[in-house]
Structure formats: structure tokens, C-alpha cells
Amino acid sequence: MTSPYLHINGIRKTFGDVVATDHVELEIGEGEFMTFLGPSGSGKSTTLYILAGFQDPTAGDIRLRGKSILQTPSHKRNIGMVFQRYTLFPHLSVGENVAFPLRVRRAPQAEIAAKVKRALSLVRLDGFEERMPANMSGGQQQRVALARALVYDPPVLLMDEPLSALDKKLREEIQYEIRRIHQQTGVTILYVTHDQEEALRLSDRIAVFNRGRIEQVGTGPELYASPATHFVADFIGDSAFLTGELAEVKDGRATLRFNDGTHLADVPMHGAGARGGKAELMLRPERIDLSDAAGPQGASLPVTVEDVTFLGNNSAVTARTGWGDPLYIRLNFGHPMMGSVGRGDKLHVRWQPQDAHVFPKA
Amino acid sequence: MLMNFDKLGAWRWILSGICALMALFLLLPILFIVALSFGNSRWLIFPPPGWTLKWYGDLFADPRWLQAAFTSAKIAAIVMVLSVAIGLLASLALVRGRFRGRAVLRGFFLTPMVLPVVIIAVALYAAFLRLGLNGTLVGFVIAHLIVALPFAIITISGALETFDPAIEDAAILCGANPWEARFRVTLPAISHGLFSAAIFSFLISWDEVVLAIFMASPTLQTLPVKVWTTLRQDLTPVIAAASTLLVLLTVVLMIAAALIRKGKSR
Ligand SMILES: Nc1ncnc2c1ncn2[C@@H]1O[C@H](COP(=O)(O)OP(=O)(O)O)[C@@H](O)[C@H]1O
Numbered sequence A: 001m002t003s004p005y006l007h008i009n010g011i012r013k014t015f016g017d018v019v020a021t022d023h024v025e026l027e028i029g030e031g032e033f034m035t036f037l038g039p040s041g042s043g044k045s046t047t048l049y050i051l052a053g054f055q056d057p058t059a060g061d062i063r064l065r066g067k068s069i070l071q072t073p074s075h076k077r078n079i080g081m082v083f084q085r086y087t088l089f090p091h092l093s094v095g096e097n098v099a100f101p102l103r104v105r106r107a108p109q110a111e112i113a114a115k116v117k118r119a120l121s122l123v124r125l126d127g128f129e130e131r132m133p134a135n136m137s138g139g140q141q142q143r144v145a146l147a148r149a150l151v152y153d154p155p156v157l158l159m160d161e162p163l164s165a166l167d168k169k170l171r172e173e174i175q176y177e178i179r180r181i182h183q184q185t186g187v188t189i190l191y192v193t194h195d196q197e198e199a200l201r202l203s204d205r206i207a208v209f210n211r212g213r214i215e216q217v218g219t220g221p222e223l224y225a226s227p228a229t230h231f232v233a234d235f236i237g238d239s240a241f242l243t244g245e246l247a248e249v250k251d252g253r254a255t256l257r258f259n260d261g262t263h264l265a266d267v268p269m270h271g272a273g274a275r276g277g278k279a280e281l282m283l284r285p286e287r288i289d290l291s292d293a294a295g296p297q298g299a300s301l302p303v304t305v306e307d308v309t310f311l312g313n314n315s316a317v318t319a320r321t322g323w324g325d326p327l328y329i330r331l332n333f334g335h336p337m338m339g340s341v342g343r344g345d346k347l348h349v350r351w352q353p354q355d356a357h358v359f360p361k362a
Numbered sequence B: 001m002l003m004n005f006d007k008l009g010a011w012r013w014i015l016s017g018i019c020a021l022m023a024l025f026l027l028l029p030i031l032f033i034v035a036l037s038f039g040n041s042r043w044l045i046f047p048p049p050g051w052t053l054k055w056y057g058d059l060f061a062d063p064r065w066l067q068a069a070f071t072s073a074k075i076a077a078i079v080m081v082l083s084v085a086i087g088l089l090a091s092l093a094l095v096r097g098r099f100r101g102r103a104v105l106r107g108f109f110l111t112p113m114v115l116p117v118v119i120i121a122v123a124l125y126a127a128f129l130r131l132g133l134n135g136t137l138v139g140f141v142i143a144h145l146i147v148a149l150p151f152a153i154i155t156i157s158g159a160l161e162t163f164d165p166a167i168e169d170a171a172i173l174c175g176a177n178p179w180e181a182r183f184r185v186t187l188p189a190i191s192h193g194l195f196s197a198a199i200f201s202f203l204i205s206w207d208e209v210v211l212a213i214f215m216a217s218p219t220l221q222t223l224p225v226k227v228w229t230t231l232r233q234d235l236t237p238v239i240a241a242a243s244t245l246l247v248l249l250t251v252v253l254m255i256a257a258a259l260i261r262k263g264k265s266r
């Protein structure tokens, strides 16, 4: 078996009583764009700092091309990093900032000049060599930081929320730049963000962090279509959750019983849940439909329409289940029910069997 | 803003007038001394009946004055270097360190600023008596270092606090070892603080007189001590000339410090 390019192997880090990361296990391929996505305090930065060598893990190992790097001090790891805060050296020009990693490596002058020029060109800042960091915008500074981190061809580039200080429009602009640079250089990137849109736009794969653990790893479509946990379902995309009781669990499929006695059979079930326990049915508003007729077993529920709002290209329908939980449905313009649906109508919401998921509730 | 200067009306002129009077009040003795140093009266008469450079000639002809000036400069230079070096190390510990009692230690380092200088002088005199340091260069340097250090620590800590340690981390990931990162990135980035600390430390030693009187011996005197002792024997305008030069160097260094600060905030 060949070893993975980069292996984050069971990393655990505690600060006193606080568990920052717990059993973080991840394999990253060469040239892959991997994003750590999760709320603030979920252990993303800590994992990155351990990779950078600024913190030692309490347990676990980091292997690059099969070799542990934990004994190598930060300055010899050769890793590139762009920080959340602006970290250009304030007393050095842009050119000297980018040249810095090459100067400490005692590279010959001609090579330095050529590589600096190439790196600045990569981030579209040709000719900015003489500029001082204080005279640049935040977006420009982060692009220089990117050039400085790439100029020595690091095996891994770490980025810790590099765009969080920028406004939305500029952020999107630089996201496309980062994508282009990733494609152009083929560098392996570990990217941290708490913004799901940013993660979906940039990444090959996303690792969803929650309370120091990775809840799920997958491509954006995979996470959206088959979330492994309630947390992932809630964090990626919009979702509605209906709480009921597990009437039966068999072969990864469950039968749910709701408060008013409604049964829903044969829904895909994630995680361990025992008969009699509480569980939640997850549905995505854009993946459910409204209809006069009930759908197949396990893929439809009766509802009463409560409110309809016309929004131009779609209508937002608020409906209530038999036991009183609200459900929101979007009807696109041209939908056969649009125009005819009204308050008090007794209808059915329907979905494709693979679009519903049941998660046990703690 | 509680008060907007432009909207104060007549108050504006009254406040400006008070300011001008204050400035005059503070400057007058200096202008007085400068005028006397160029006056041709042997008896320090003001306004001087005529003008002369004679007292400057006498000053530069007297090796005792030159000796005192040289001693002052030497002590101030040594104090400056040590104060910046120790101040830098102390500031690194106070700003970057994560240990118990940091705030207490900081307060302790700054006590010489609030303690009356005479008390420090008496205490040092008593201690140095046992160590045989009174009247020595080492004694002088230690005494002045004690009063200069708090200023160095305040200035350098201030510069260090505005410097994001993540910048040093970035330098380390770029391949610089921790000491290289500190020397090539952190120090240049806080150089304005180091220069200010150097100038203030030099000045504190250069015009300090209380400690110097306690530390001085007949063979080791600083310029302020020489001014003081000469004053008690003989009221010659040479003192005014020496004082003028002392003030001149102080003013030049203060302007330099102001320029450094301005260059930083640009
Ligand atoms: N140096 C530290 N000392 C104490 N606790 C820390 C330290 N760094 C991180 N933590 C804690 O570890 C947890 C994870 O933090 P972090 O990795 O920064 O999260 P994220 O980057 O996902 O926002 C948080 O609860 C945080 O308070």
C-alpha cells in the first residue's frame, strides 16, 4: 500500500481542560485543495498550527510523503502559510518581502530576482517590487503574502481564513485568483474557513470540523447530497428538521413515528440509533415538492398550507405537518400548483427517496 | 471630542493666550541663560550691556570643562547602549511572556520613575560605599541606568505591543530560525521604538544632576556636576556658555526623537 501524500494521523491537542482537536484523521493527496470548514473554535486553526509546527500535538502524528515532520522545527519544514492577519514585514518593500524566504536560504541573486518576478506575476502584481506594504490595500497585501509563501515551492500551502478581513466583493475576486493559482501551480493547499460558500467554491474536498473533530470529509456535492450527521446537514445548505421517534431500525433504514401517529417508513438512516429513541428527518426546501397525491412509501407527508408568498420567479409556501411542525417549500415559476395553491389546502409534500435523511437525536 | 476648538469663539483667544504665556514661562530661563552666555558683562547683568564670544573661548580653553563634557558623553553613551539592550530584553519578556506576576514585574521595573531621585541617590550611595563603586565610572553608569531604564522599557514595550507576533511566525515559516526572525524582522520593525529609547536614555543621563553629585569624585565629574560646583565657587558667565551647549545638545536630540516619531506615524 502506498502512503498518502500528507497524513494527519489521529491528532489530539489539549490546552489544560480545553480539547482543541480530538482524533483528527485525514489523508490528503498531492495537489489537492482541501478545506477545513467549521464554526469558530472548532479546532481548524489548531490543526493548521500543528502542521506549521507552532504547536506540538498532545497525541498523533503528521506524515508528509510517509515521513513524520513533527521533529522538524517550523523553519525547516519548508511549509508555506498565509495568515488571517496581515503579516508582511512592514520595513521591507514588496519585492524584499517575497525575496525574504530565498535570502534566508542563501539563494543566488540572479535566481532570487527571477523567482520574485515570477511569483509577483502569478498573483498579478507585476511591477509592485518597490511598493511598501503600508501603501497597499488589504487584498493586495494578502496577494503579496501568497506570493511570499509560494516563492520557495513549498510541498504544502496553509491558508488560515486569509480573506476574512476583506469585504464580500473583494473576497470573491480573490477566491477566483486562488483557484487559478492552485490550478496553475498544482500546489497542495490546506485552507481554513468558516464560510460554506467559500469552501464550496474553492475546494476539491471539504473536511467539516465541529468541536475539535472532523464530522465528515467529502466533495461539496457529496456533503450536500448525503450529509453524515445533523451538524453537516445543518452547516451545508438549507435544511429543515422534523423530530419523531424511531419505530424501527433495520439495515441502515428507519421507520419514524411522529407525534400525531403519522408513520414514515424506509428512510435512509445515519449513525447509531436504537428503537424508541428520538430521531430527526432532514429535508432540503429546494428538494421537496408539493402535490395533490401522496408519493411512494417513505417519500411523502401530508401537510396543511398556511401561507403563500409570491416572490417573482418562485413562490414561498409555508405548510404545517399533522403534528404542527412548520415546513417551507419553494415552488418555481411554472410549477403546476403555482397560482392554485392557497391557505388551508390539504396537500402532500413529496421528495426523492435519496433526498431524505434520518439522524438520531442525542 | 468634548470640546471643539473651532467652536469656542472668544475662548479660543483666551486659551491660546494662556498657552503662549505658559510656553514663554517655560522658555524664559533658557533664553535668559543663552543671552547671558553671549553677554560681555562679568557679573551676569541682564540685559547684557554688549556681546562677546569670550566665555565660549574660556570654556574651550579650560581642560576641566572639556574633561567633564567628555565624561558626560561617555557615561551617557554607555547608559544608552545598556538601557536599550536591557530594555529590549525586559520588554520582550513583559510583552511576549506568559507567566504569573507579569503585571507586578512591570510595575516593579517602572518604580524608579515615581521614586524621588534623592532617595535613589542616598540608597545607591550607601550601597556603593560597601562595594567601593562611588566615584567610579561603573557606579555612574549603574545609577543612571536605574533612572533611564523605565523610559526605555515604556518606549520599547509600546513599539512591541503594536507589532503583531504573527509577523514573526510568518518569518519563521519562511525559513528564518527564531533568532534570525527576531533580528531581521522584529528589530527593524520596532526600530523607531529602539531609537526613541536610545535618545531618551542618553538625555536622561546627559542632564541628570542629583545622582551625579552623589557619584562624582574630584577626578570624575559630569558636565552638570561641573556646572553645579563651579556655580558655588564663582558666578562666571562660562557657566552660562556651558549650560547653553548642554541645552543645545538636548534640543537637537529631542528634535531627532520627534522626527523619528513623525516618520513612524507617516
Ligand atoms: N493557545 C491556546 N490556549 C488555550 N486555548 C486555545 C489556544 N488555541 C486555541 N484554543 C482553544 O482551542 C479551541 C479551538 O481553537 P481554534 O483551533 O483556534 O478554532 P478555529 O480555528 O476553528 O476557530 C478553542 O476552544 C480555543 O479557545
Ligand SMILES: [Mg+2]
Binding pocket: A041, A044, A045, A046
Ligand atoms: Mg481560526
